[in-house]
């Protein structure tokens with residue numbers, strides 16, 4: 001059997017279930033199993049042996065059981081980096097790339113900061129390390145520290161630094177600011193858990209059954225982590241420093257009010273669906 005024949009077969013099987021993107025998932029599974037690029041798949045259409053075909057069938061079975069395709073193939077592309085993921089770590093989402101964009105646009109983040117000045121960045125709730133590593137990869141003047149309270153997530157984050165050969169990002173275990181007490185930063189960035197507890201069971205099954213709940217649950221109104229982080233910004237931001245959050249699509253107004261109570265100004269950037277998604281705060 002040839003690879004494209006197998007691709008069609010897998011896409012048909014996945015298409016019979018109510019999966020989000022069967023054709024894309026089929027392609028990811030085939031390309032991953034053969035260890036070839038998408039271009040090679042379509043250009044060379046290699047022959048596949050029985051052992052490989054059986055392996056593909058086993059991965060398709062996992063997908064049919066609801067496991068996210070990113071966990072099955074073990075990685076995702078984020079801001080041009082290969083980010084390894086698996087059970088115990090949140091899968092980076094495309095909208096989180098907007099958060100990286102906004103930090104880089106903020107002036108202090110342009111390519112080559114000039115004068116050799118180091119820019120100190122803190123990424124809270126780093127998970128796979130995707131935000132910290134994307135920023136670190138864009139500017140050697142960035143010194144990035146990133147914290148998370150999950151050993152499992154930090155294992156992936158450190159591995160991701162290694163496979164992308166990034167040396168200006170370090171990962172520390174602990175609750176929010178606890179591992180960086182007494183330090184100050186030019187930029188604080190975070191995509192914290194922000195789903196309301198009551199809404200978690202209503203999420204797509206492949207999210208609520210597979211992704212770690214401590215990556216999702218933001219408390220009763222989803223704002224617990226923003227409250228804790230905003231309350232501490234005065235202690236951890238350098239003068240002129242800025243904070244950047246990814247926020248839930250309907251959380252902008254409540255967060256603007258919260259930030260105002262701490263003397264912070266807020267601005268928002270919309271996501272691809274037109275919702276306020278990236279929040280920028282400064283004193």
Ligand SMILES: C[S@@+](CC[C@H](N)C(=O)[O-])C[C@H]1O[C@@H](n2cnc3c(N)ncnc32)[C@H](O)[C@@H]1O
Pocket residue numbers: 089090091092093096124125126127128129130131147148149150153174175176191192193194214215216
């Ligand atoms: C929404 S995920 C974000 C992961 C990653 N930054 C991203 O954008 O894909 C939130 C992360 O916060 C971490 N987390 C939850 N509670 C925490 C806490 N109290 N202190 C530090 N990290 C925490 C979770 O382990 C998870 O990795």
